[in-house]
Amino acid sequence: MSAEDKILIVGGGLAGLACAVRLHEAGKAVVLLESSDELGGRVVSRxxxxxxxxxxxxxxxxxxxxxxxxxxxxxxxxxxxxxxxxxxxxxxxxxxxxxxxxxxxxxxxxxxxxxxxxxxxxxxxxxxxxxxxxxxxxxxxxxxxxxxxxxxxxxxxxxxxxxxxxxxxxxxxxxxxxxxxxxxxxxxxxxxxxxxxxKGMQEIPRQLAARLPREAIRTNTTVDSIESTRVSLSDGDTINADRIVVATDAESAAKIVPGLKGDPVPxxxxxxxxxxxxxxxxxxxxxxxxxxxxxxxxxxxxxxxxxxxxxxxxxxxxxxxxxxxxxxxxxxxxxxxxxxxxxxxxxxxxxxxxxxxxxxxxxEQIPHEGAEEKEAFRHHDGLLICGDHCTSASIEGALVSGLRTAGFIIKESRRTKRQ
Ligand SMILES: Cc1cc2nc3c(=O)[nH]c(=O)nc-3n(C[C@H](O)[C@H](O)[C@H](O)COP(=O)(O)OP(=O)(O)OC[C@H]3O[C@@H](n4cnc5c(N)ncnc54)[C@H](O)[C@@H]3O)c2cc1C
Incomplete structure (x- = not known):
C-alpha cells in the first residue's frame, strides 16, 4: 500500500471514527461510510x-x-x-x-x-x-x-x-x-x-468527526455487500478501495461480509x-x-x-x-x-x-477461553474487522479496536514501502 491508496471504513461509530482519524492523521486517504444520517453509532444524543x-x-x-x-x-x-x-x-x-x-x-x-x-x-x-x-x-x-x-x-x-x-x-x-x-x-x-x-455523550464522536476532512465522511450511505476490494452500496453504486475496514457491529458485519465465521454475538x-x-x-x-x-x-x-x-x-x-x-x-x-x-x-x-x-x-461478553487477551481486530479474506465486539463493549473497547486496526494498516504500508 502507498500513501495514496484509498482505505474505506464501513461504519461511523467510535471504532470506525478512531480508525479513520488515526489513518487520516498518518497521511492516508480514508473514506468513512455510515448508513445513518449522523456519526457516533451507539453514542448519540438528541x-x-x-x-x-x-x-x-x-x-x-x-x-x-x-x-x-x-x-x-x-x-x-x-x-x-x-x-x-x-x-x-x-x-x-x-x-x-x-x-x-x-x-x-x-x-x-x-x-x-x-x-x-x-x-x-x-x-x-x-x-x-x-x-x-x-x-x-x-x-x-x-x-x-x-x-x-x-x-x-x-x-x-x-x-x-x-x-x-x-x-x-x-x-x-x-x-x-x-x-x-x-x-x-x-x-x-x-x-x-x-x-x-x-454537552452530552455525542460530543465524543463529534470531536472525532471534526478531525476528519468533510470529503472523508459519507453519511446516509449503506453498504450492502463487500467483495474483496469492492463495496456495493444500497443505492446500486460500487466503490473500489485498496483496503477495507469493517467497523460495524458484529450482526451487521455478518450480513455484508460473505463467509464471516462465528455465530453472531447475542x-x-x-x-x-x-x-x-x-x-x-x-x-x-x-x-x-x-x-x-x-x-x-x-x-x-x-x-x-x-x-x-x-x-x-x-x-x-x-x-x-x-x-x-x-x-x-x-x-x-x-x-x-x-x-x-x-x-x-x-x-x-x-x-x-x-x-x-x-x-x-x-x-454479550461471556467468559473467554484461554489465558491470552483477545485480539483487538480480526482478519477475514483481506478485510479487517473491528468494533467493540472484538475487544470490550465500551467506549474504550471501540476506540482501542479502531486504533489498533489503523496501527496495523500504517505498519503494513511502511513495510510495503521498504520492499
Ligand atoms: C445504552 C447503552 C449504554 C452503554 N453504556 C456505556 C457506558 O456507560 N460506558 C461505555 O464505555 N460504553 C457504554 N456503551 C457501549 C458503547 O457505546 C459501545 O461499546 C460503542 O459505542 C461501540 O462502538 P462501535 O463503533 O464498536 O459500534 P457502533 O457504535 O455500533 O458503530 C457501528 C456503526 O456502523 C454503522 N453500520 C452498520 N451497518 C452498516 C452498513 N451496512 N453500512 C454502513 N454503516 C453501517 C452503524 O450505523 C453504526 O454507526 C453503551 C452502549 C449503549 C447502547
Missing amino acids: IKEGFILDRGFQVYLSTYPEAAKFLDLEALDLKAFRPGALIFQGSGFHRLMDVFRCPQYALSTPFQPIGNLWDKLLVGKLRLEALNPWKKTLREDTSTESYLRSYGFSERMINGFFRAFYGGIFLERELRTSSRMFEFTFRMFAKGKATVPA WRSVTGLYYSAPHSPLKEAIIALNGEANGLVNNVCALSDVAPNYAPDGRALISVSVLGLHHGEQFEDTILRELQQWFGEQVQLWEHLHTDRIRRALP
Missing part, C-alpha cells in the same frame, strides 16, 4: 425541549487509558458523578460511598445494611489489587457472579449491590459477563470517575426513559440503584445534577434505566408507580420526555 437526551444512559470512565490519550478530554469538559451509590431497598435508600475518596463516609459506609463488614473489607482489598500496577497476571476468565462468590462476597452484597451496579453496566443482573470485564471496569472506577461530557438490550421534573429527587450527582430482587427499574439519576446543560433552567432531567426491552401500554405506568415507591409523591409532577428501546445495546 435535543428535546431544551433537554439533552443521550440514547440510553451512558457514562465515560475518566481513566479509560487509550481514550484519554486519543480524545481531547479538556474540550469535552467532563462532569463527574460522586464515587458511590444510593441503594434503594424497601422503604428507603442506603448510601455506599468509596471511602478512599469520600473519607467523611468512612464511619457510616461499613455499617450500611448492604452486605456485611467483611464485604466492605473485601471491596477495599479488591480496590488495592485493582490499583496495584505490578499485578498483571490474567486470572482465569469466569462469570462475574462466580468471581465475586469465590472472592468471598456474601449473597447479600452480591444481590444488594453488585447485581444492580454492574447490572447497569453489563445490562444484565445475572452477572454472566466475563470476570475480566468486571476487573477492567472495577479498576476504572477505582482509579477514576464516571463522567459525562458537559445482544444485551435496555429501555431508557427520560423525565422532566421541577427539581431533582436526589439533589446530588449520584446514581441510585435498585438493591432488591423485584421491580423493573435498575438505576436512576438526575443527569442535570451532574451536568447542568442537560436540562433547561429551572428543570431537572431524570434518567431511568430498565434492563431488557419493554413494550405495552402498562409499561410506563408501572415504571411511574415504582418510581413513586422510590421518591414519593413528587413523581406525579414528572413529565415523560422520551423512551428509547435499544435492542442492540451491548454485545
